[in-house]
Amino acid sequence: MKLTTPYPLRLGTVSHIGIAALGAVGIAALYVLDPRVPGNYPVCPFLSFTGCYCPGCGTLRALHRLLHADVVGALGYNPLTVLSLPFIVYSITTSALREVHVPVPRPAFIHPQWIWVLLVGIVVFWVLRNVPVAPFSMLAP
Numbered sequence: 001m002k003l004t005t006p007y008p009l010r011l012g013t014v015s016h017i018g019i020a021a022l023g024a025v026g027i028a029a030l031y032v033l034d035p036r037v038p039g040n041y042p043v044c045p046f047l048s049f050t051g052c053y054c055p056g057c058g059t060l061r062a063l064h065r066l067l068h069a070d071v072v073g074a075l076g077y078n079p080l081t082v083l084s085l086p087f088i089v090y091s092i093t094t095s096a097l098r099e100v101h102v103p104v105p106r107p108a109f110i111h112p113q114w115i116w117v118l119l120v121g122i123v124v125f126w127v128l129r130n131v132p133v134a135p136f137s138m139l140a141p
Contacts, residue, residue, distance in 0.1 A: 016099055031067045033106040055080055055126045058141025077141045080125050 033040045046054040058077035065074035066082065076080050094104045129139035 016096070020096070027067070030064055041095065052130045053126075053140055055122050055129075061141065079139065080122065081121050
């Protein structure tokens with residue numbers, strides 16, 4: 001008797017399952033290992049070389065705080081990460097659902113100007129978080 005499924009696994013799907021498993025292990029490690037403890041994770045190379053914070057500085061600490069349900073603490077480490085996370089999760093989820101042939105709404109068209117607005121916003125955040133004057137100093141991790 002031959003076993004058939006309506007959606008057979010393809011080689012690409014198997015690799016996506018491996019990536020998802022690796023992601024789950026990474027999330028579990030981030031939950032357990034506190035990034036604030038020296039030696040648990042490498043230091044940001046940009047911060048090491050320049051002494052300035054990059055837009056991603058504080059992301060591991062913010063994600064660690066989010067995994068422990070501390071949204072305010074996460075916002076203190078990297079507000080850009082916390083605010084963009086719902087969009088990232090939505091994008092990954094819809095891509096994964098499409099991969100296994102689950103119908104999802106068609107992706108919305110994003111005008112190219114919005115990509116430039118996002119880029120300018122990230123650069124402004126990058127510059128402002130390095131200004132050592134209140135209220136901008138609150139953006140530093």
